[in-house]
Amino acid sequence: MPSIELKNIRQYICRNVNxxxxxxxxxxxxxxxxxxxxxxxNIIAGLTEYEGSxxxxxxxxxxxxxxxxxxxxxxxxxxxxxxxxxxxxxAYGLRTQKQPQEQVEARINGLLQMxxxxxxxxxxxxxxxxxEKQRVALARxxxxxPRVLLLDEPLSSLxxxxxxxxxTELKQLQQRLGITTVYVTHDLQxxxxxxxxxxxxxxxxLEQVGKPEEVFFYPRNERVSDFIxxxxxxxxxxxxxxxxxxxEVGCGGLVIxxxxxxxxxxxxxxxxxxxxxxxxxxxxxxVNRFKGTITSLNSTQEAVSIELKAGAKNLIARMPxxxxxxxxxxxGKEVFVxxxxxxxxxxxxxx
Amino acid sequence: MLKKLRPGWGILPVAIFLxxxxxxxxxxxxxxxxxxxxxxxxxxxxxxxxxxxxxxNNFLASLVRVLIGFSAGSxxxxxxxxxxxxxxxxxxxxxxxxxxxxxxxxxxWLPLLMLWIGINELLPIAIIFICSFFPVLxxxxxxxxxxxxxxxxxxxxxxxxxxxxxxxxAIPLALPNIFTGLRLEAGMAWRVIIAAEMVAIPTxxxxxxxxxxxxxxxxxxxxxxxxxxVMCLAFEKFFxxxxxxxxxxxx
Numbered sequence: 001m002p003s004i005e006l007k008n009i010r011q012y013i014c015r016n017v018n019x020x021x022x023x024x025x026x027x028x029x030x031x032x033x034x035x036x037x038x039x040x041x042n043i044i045a046g047l048t049e050y051e052g053s054x055x056x057x058x059x060x061x062x063x064x065x066x067x068x069x070x071x072x073x074x075x076x077x078x079x080x081x082x083x084x085x086x087x088x089x090x091a092y093g094l095r096t097q098k099q100p101q102e103q104v105e106a107r108i109n110g111l112l113q114m115x116x117x118x119x120x121x122x123x124x125x126x127x128x129x130x131x132e133k134q135r136v137a138l139a140r141x142x143x144x145x146p147r148v149l150l151l152d153e154p155l156s157s158l159x160x161x162x163x164x165x166x167x168t169e170l171k172q173l174q175q176r177l178g179i180t181t182v183y184v185t186h187d188l189q190x191x192x193x194x195x196x197x198x199x200x201x202x203x204x205x206l207e208q209v210g211k212p213e214e215v216f217f218y219p220r221n222e223r224v225s226d227f228i229x230x231x232x233x234x235x236x237x238x239x240x241x242x243x244x245x246x247x248e249v250g251c252g253g254l255v256i257x258x259x260x261x262x263x264x265x266x267x268x269x270x271x272x273x274x275x276x277x278x279x280x281x282x283x284x285x286x287v288n289r290f291k292g293t294i295t296s297l298n299s300t301q302e303a304v305s306i307e308l309k310a311g312a313k314n315l316i317a318r319m320p321x322x323x324x325x326x327x328x329x330x331x332g333k334e335v336f337v338x339x340x341x342x343x344x345x346x347x348x349x350x351x
Numbered sequence: 352m353l354k355k356l357r358p359g360w361g362i363l364p365v366a367i368f369l370x371x372x373x374x375x376x377x378x379x380x381x382x383x384x385x386x387x388x389x390x391x392x393x394x395x396x397x398x399x400x401x402x403x404x405x406x407x408n409n410f411l412a413s414l415v416r417v418l419i420g421f422s423a424g425s426x427x428x429x430x431x432x433x434x435x436x437x438x439x440x441x442x443x444x445x446x447x448x449x450x451x452x453x454x455x456x457x458x459x460w461l462p463l464l465m466l467w468i469g470i471n472e473l474l475p476i477a478i479i480f481i482c483s484f485f486p487v488l489x490x491x492x493x494x495x496x497x498x499x500x501x502x503x504x505x506x507x508x509x510x511x512x513x514x515x516x517x518x519x520x521a522i523p524l525a526l527p528n529i530f531t532g533l534r535l536e537a538g539m540a541w542r543v544i545i546a547a548e549m550v551a552i553p554t555x556x557x558x559x560x561x562x563x564x565x566x567x568x569x570x571x572x573x574x575x576x577x578x579x580x581v582m583c584l585a586f587e588k589f590f591x592x593x594x595x596x597x598x599x600x601x602x
Contacts, residue, residue: 072508
C-alpha cells in the first residue's frame with residue numbers, strides 16, 4: 001500500500017495544500033462543511049481538476065484517470081447502483097479487471113463474508129437498511145483491491161448507535177487490511193476515535209496536521225481551537241498520583257483532581273460548557289471548586305460566555321441564556337467555579 | 352405493477368357496456384336501426400370477415416407495416432438518443448434540429464412522402480418510422496442525460512471505461528425513460544397507420560375502413576375500430592409488461 005503525498009495542490013477551493021499520508025495510515029480530514037474536504041478527496045481520486053501534484057509512493061499520478069489510480073472511494077451518498085443486486089454491485093469493479101469468473105466469485109464471497117452480508121447477496125439496494133447499504137458500498141469499494149481507500153463522511157447518514165458500531169468495525173478492518181486511508185468527517189469525536197492523525201482543513205487551508213491529542217491539546221491557532229470547541233487548556237505545574245486512578249495536578253495555583261491512571265499529566269482541557277458557576281457556596285466536598293472573579297460577559301445567540309479569573313488562570317465558561325437570566329452575574333463579581341470532574345481531559349507526558 | 356396488468360375486474364365494465372349496446376340496438380331505441388347494428392351482428396361480421404380472409408389480409412398488411420416501421424424507428428431513435436444523451440457535443444449539434452422536426456405530426460409528412468416515395472409499401476413504413484423515431488429519441492436522450500452523474504463517477508473510480516459505464520450504468524438506469532417512449536409510440540403507430548391507410552394506401556385496416564364507409568357497412572367499420580383498439584392496447588401493454596419485467600426488481 002502506498003503513501004500519498006499532496007504537493008502544492010491548488011484549485012478554486014483548495015489553497016496550496018501540502019500533505020503526506022503514510023503507508024497504512026488512517027488520516028482524518030476534519031473541518032466544517034464547505035472547508036474543501038470532499039474536494040481534496042476528489043483530487044486524490046482524480047475526479048476533479050487541480051494544479052499541483054498527487055504522488056502515490058513518490059510517483060506522480062496526475063496524468064492517470066480515476067479508473068487507473070487504484071483508489072477505493074466510498075461516497076457520502078453511497079450511490080449503490082439501484083439496478084444491480086448486492087452481489088453485482090460488489091462485482092462491478094472486479095468485472096472491469098477481466099479476471100476469470102471463478103476468481104471473481106471467490107472474491108465476492110470473501111467480501112460478503114468479511115462484511116457479514118452474505119444473506120443480502122441477491123437483494124436490491126432499495127430493500128437495504130442504511131447500515132446494510134453502508135457495508136455493501138464499502139465491500140464494493142474494496143473489491144478491486146484498491147491501493148488507497150477514500151471515505152467521504154461514510155457514517156453521516158446513519159443513526160447514532162449504528163454509527164458507533166460501524167466506526168469500530170471500520171477501524172479494525174482498516175488496520176487488518178493495512179490500507180492507506182483518508183477519512184473525511186466534520187465530527188470531532190469521530191475524528192479522534194478513528195484517526196492515526198488528523199488534518200484540520202478550513203476554507204481550503206490545512207490548518208494543522210497531527211495526532212488527535214496534539215490537535216486537541218495544542219491547537220495551532222484560534223481557528224483550530226474554535227473548531228474543536230474552544231476548550232480551556234491549562235498547563236500543569238506539577239502532578240502527583242493519589243492512587244485508585246486519580247491524580248492531583250496544580251495549574252497556576254488551582255489544585256485540580258483528575259481521573260487518570262498512567263503517565264504524569266502535562267496539560268488538561270475542559271470545555272466551557274463543562275464549567276459550572278454558582279453565586280453561593282455549593283454543598284458537598286470542595287473538589288475542583290474555586291473562587292473566581294468574572295472579568296467579562298459575552299452574549300451570543302446560543303449562550304453566554306463568561307470570562308473568569310481563578311488563581312492565576314483565565315477560564316471561559318458558557319451557560320445557556322435561561323440559566324444566566326436566573327442568576328445575577330456581572331463583571332467584577334466573585335463567584336464559585338466548579339469543574340466537572342469527569343469532563344476534564346488530560347494530555348499525558350509521553351516520556 | 353404486474354398485478355395491474357391482469358384483466359381481472361376490468362372485464363366487468365366492458366361486459367356491461369356490450370350488454371347495454373346490444374340491448375339498445377335490439378330494442379330500436381335509436382331511430383335508424385340500420386346505422387346502429389347490435390354487438391352480436393358486429394361479432395358475426397367479424398367472424399365472417401375473418402373466415403373469408405379479408406380481415407386477415409388487411410390486418411396482416413397493417414401489422415407488418417407497423418412492426419417494420421416501428422422497430423426501425425425505435426431502434427434508430429434509441430441509438431441516436433443514446434449518442435445524444437451521452438455526448439454533450441452531439442446533443443448541442445443535433446438538439447436544435449430535432450426540436451424543429453419533433454413537433455411536426457407524423458401525418459403532416461404524408462403529402463411530401465407520397466411525392467418522394469410514391470404509393471408503395473415503403474410509404475406507410477416511412478410514416479411509422481418518423482412517428483416513432485423522434486419521440487423515442489427524445490425520451491432516450493432525456494433518460495441518459497438524467498442519470499445521476501455521481502453514479503458515473505462511482506463507476507469511474509471502480510475502474511470502468513466510458514463504454515462500459517454507458518452499457519452497464521447509463522443505459523440500464525435510462526430504461527424507464529426509454530420504455531415510456533416506446534410504450535406511447537407503440538400505440539401511436541397504430542393510430543397513424545390507420546390514418547395513413549385511410550388517406551393514401553389501398554390495403555390495410557385503414558383502407559378496409561374507408562371501403563366500408565363508401566358501402567355504408569357500419570358493422571365492418573365497427574369491426575375495424577375494434578381491431579384497432581385491441582392492437583393499440585396490446586402493443587402498449589406489451590411494452591408496459593416488458594418495462595415491468597426489466598425494471599420492477601430495482602425500482
